[in-house]
Amino acid sequence: MNIEKFIQRAEVLHKGLADLYQTANVLPWIPPDLLPQAFKELYNTSKIVQLAAEELYQQNEELVQTRNWLEAQRQHYQDLFEFAPDGYLVTNTEGIIQEANLTAAKLLNVSKHFLVGKPMINFVLLQERQQVHNELMQLYQSDRVKELFVRLQQRYGEFFDAALTVAVVRNHQGKAISLRWMLRNITERQNRESAIVKNDGDFFNDRPIYKHSKGETIPLNPLVICYVCQGLVKLSTYCETGEELLIGLATPGMVFGSSLTSLNIYQATALSDVNLVSIYAAEIAASPNLSHTLLPKINQRLQQTESFLVICGRRHVQERLHDLLQLLKREVGETVPEGTRLSVRFTHEDIASACCTTRVTITRLMGKLQEQGLISFDLKKHIILKDFD
Structure with missing residues (x-):
């Protein structure tokens, strides 16, 4: 029922009871002691209804204001999503696209309406789809944000190098319910x-x-x-x-x-x-040209130094070792049939110094990783990382 109509009806009822009370006072066949008490109770009840209606009206006004504020906030964040400089997608756990912003649609050369309901994997280069599938399977087992470097194909267009940042969204029970993707075209950056x-x-x-x-x-x-x-x-x-x-x-x-x-x-x-x-x-x-050439290289060293600082700040040695191997995988890793081979041989002493621990501890942890099948060694004692994430 419309709240204003409800208030109007409560007021009409209240006024009608007052009129009925005045009329009933002149009727001779109604006992004089019964009438005042009955009408008094009706009048009080009517007053309570009227007050309740006014309070309900006030609450309804507050709810309307809250709803308007929430709608404005929703629109604000929707605009941020739509016009973000990077492409954003939301998919279900099977990779079916549920939402896409304008930048993502432009990157893939597809209208937003067409994107919804399509599998994200369809835009990945055929020979790289299995790799992406394997990476996502590993992502479901952790809360880490994953960055993938793959080639995507525009609809009726060319392939381009892309960086995909993927995060899992979980419900209160910890179950994965969706994936959030950020897409960037890095072809120009790589060419540069x-x-x-x-x-x-x-x-x-x-x-x-x-x-x-x-x-x-x-x-x-x-x-x-x-x-x-x-x-x-x-x-x-x-x-x-x-x-x-x-x-x-x-x-x-x-x-x-x-x-x-x-x-x-x-x-x-x-x-x-x-x-x-x-x-x-x-x-x-x-030399400005020489400065321009060397500045990105100095910045690269700075970023690597920060990565080593993060490793040293990890509380547990296992976490330090894990992050160090990931860093070495990025810096000096080369793809081999068995996984990713570190192109330089690192001794346990080298690894221990980077992890701020002892050689004995690193030897024990590396042995566990080898038993779990996560690492192995080639004939030259170079570390090979197998599905290490």
């Missing part, structure tokens, strides 16, 4: 990075190359930044107990140098045969 790598030769081809053998300590000049042309360099320091602490790995295309750190003790060791090029800091300051 390839161009930078290509341009590196323009800056470094004419410079002398310094070679260092595996295991050799690389001398550091505070006026020079070293650019890695080939090989892998371990960057480390020493703690108060005299134990070595791994703080970074310089892979090909990365830079390092004592001028990039405030540590009093900073050591660079060749983990393989290494070729380096030296660049004086004064050259960088004098």
Whole structure:
């Protein structure tokens, strides 16, 4: 019933009872002691109904205001979803698209209406679909956000390199109920990075190359930044107990140098045969092009350093080891039939220093991982990660 009509009827009832009371007072056949009490009770009841109606009206007004506010908030976040610069999708646990924003539809060259109800996997390159399926199966077993790098195909269009960030949504019982996807076209970024790598030769081809053998300590000049042309360099320091602490790995295309750190003790060791090029800091300051080329590489080292800091901050050694192996997988991993092989041999001592623990502890944990079939070793004792997530 409409609340205003209800209030009006309550007022009419209240007025009618008052009129009836006045009329009944002049009727001679109604006992005089019965009438006042009956009408008094009816009148009081009517008053209560009227007050209740007024309170109900006030509550209804508040509910209307709340509903309007919620609708405004819903529209606000819907607009953020629709016009976000990245593509967003919501799918059920089977990967069927339930919602999509405008950017996602544009990336896939499909109207939003057509996207709903379609399997997300249909837009993945055929030969990569099994990999995506396996990654999602692993995602359901954890609460981690997964980032996948795959090739997607637009409808009636070309393939493009995409980064997919996927998260599982769970209900109060912990059961997976949907997936949230963020889509980004990284083709341009990869082309830009390839161009930078290509341009590196323009800056470094004419410079002398310094070679260092595996295991050799690389001398550091505070006026020079070293650019890695080939090989892998371990960057480390020493703690108060005299134990070595791994703080970074310089892979090909990365830079390092004592001028990039405030540590009093900073050591660079060749983990393989290494070729380096030296660049004086004064050259960088004098050349905008050289600065532009080196800035992303310095930023890359900074990001890697932060990753090592996060690893050291993990409470449990098992978590530190897990995150370190994931980092090494990204930095120096290469795909082999058995899984992902670390291109450089790391000793248990190296891993222990990065995990802030003892070699004995790492040997025990690595043995458990090997028993579980998560890691193995090749003939050169290089670690191979098998379905390690």
